[in-house]
Amino acid sequence: MVPEVLIKDRMEVRIHESLEELSIDLADQIEELYEQSIKDHGVFAVALSGGSIISLMRKLSEAPYNKMIDWSKWYIFWADERVVAKNHVDSNYKLAKDHLLTKLPIVPSHFYSINDSVTAEEAASEYEFVIRQLVKTRTINVSDISDCPKFDLILLGVGPDGHVASLFPNHPALEEKSEWVTFITNSPKPPLERITFTLPVINSAANVIVVATGGVKAEAVHMAIDDMGPECQDSPARMIQPSVGKLMWFLDDEAASKLTRFS
Numbered sequence: 001m002v003p004e005v006l007i008k009d010r011m012e013v014r015i016h017e018s019l020e021e022l023s024i025d026l027a028d029q030i031e032e033l034y035e036q037s038i039k040d041h042g043v044f045a046v047a048l049s050g051g052s053i054i055s056l057m058r059k060l061s062e063a064p065y066n067k068m069i070d071w072s073k074w075y076i077f078w079a080d081e082r083v084v085a086k087n088h089v090d091s092n093y094k095l096a097k098d099h100l101l102t103k104l105p106i107v108p109s110h111f112y113s114i115n116d117s118v119t120a121e122e123a124a125s126e127y128e129f130v131i132r133q134l135v136k137t138r139t140i141n142v143s144d145i146s147d148c149p150k151f152d153l154i155l156l157g158v159g160p161d162g163h164v165a166s167l168f169p170n171h172p173a174l175e176e177k178s179e180w181v182t183f184i185t186n187s188p189k190p191p192l193e194r195i196t197f198t199l200p201v202i203n204s205a206a207n208v209i210v211v212a213t214g215g216v217k218a219e220a221v222h223m224a225i226d227d228m229g230p231e232c233q234d235s236p237a238r239m240i241q242p243s244v245g246k247l248m249w250f251l252d253d254e255a256a257s258k259l260t261r262f263s
């Protein structure tokens with residue numbers, strides 16, 4: 001089935017009848033963005049999040065995608081990470097590795113996970129340092145309008161409260177403008193300690209994909225996408241507005257159930 005597609009400015013909303021259809025469409029779109037990035041600068045620098053998005057990306061490990069893609073060109077980052085050991089059940093690195101990355105022939109040295117043996121503050125600043133080095137060598141592109149990294153693709157889930165990455169409603173981390181990676185020690189969603197890309201970095205990406213499924217996300221999706229009054233202004237998901245890049249939302253019918261169809 002073809003998804004229902006809504007377009008507003010540089011935002012595209014793709015609504016699917018089933019998770020299976022969403023997963024196939026997600027893999028198709030990621031493959032297309034990969035092709036564009038390779039044509040543009042020869043590599044594909046992708047940042048992942050935690051949560052259900054990882055299992056929704058599973059089609060990438062199946063035919064035809066697994067054979068169409070030159071996986072040696074992929075560089076994997078985390079838009080946010082829980083500050084726990086890499087083998088801890090809460091680790092976003094472990095989640096991605098167990099359910100996706102080990103099923104793909106990506107070069108292991110192309111996984112850029114955080115240092116899990118230091119404090120959240122140190123992990124954030126070390127991670128930013130690593131990204132800065134990769135921007136210097138242009139493994140990660142640089143934004144056309146600031147000195148921020150321009151990831152080829154940042155993939156985000158969204159929480160029922162509208163959080164994206166580890167940027168939670170009304171949290172001071174949302175105000176961070178100078179750091180690329182910041183840390184929090186009081187996450188409303190456990191575990192408490194996390195590192196996260198800041199809004200300037202997310203909004204400098206060439207492409208941002210946000211995935212939300214299930215009725216529990218319907219209100220957050222409505223607040224993030226629809227033209228609403230002041231009550232939606234606190235939604236971190238609504239703050240995802242790439243300055244130059246493209247924003248795509250992938251929803252299932254339930255997550256889209258409160259959405260105003262705008263085109």
Ligand SMILES: O=C(O)[C@H](O)[C@@H](O)[C@H](O)[C@H](O)COP(=O)(O)O
Nearest residue numbers: 049050051052157158159164165
């Ligand atoms: O580490 C995390 O907790 C995540 O990166 C977080 O931002 C997640 O993506 C959303 O909470 C959506 O998670 P679900 O898709 O599982 O609801």
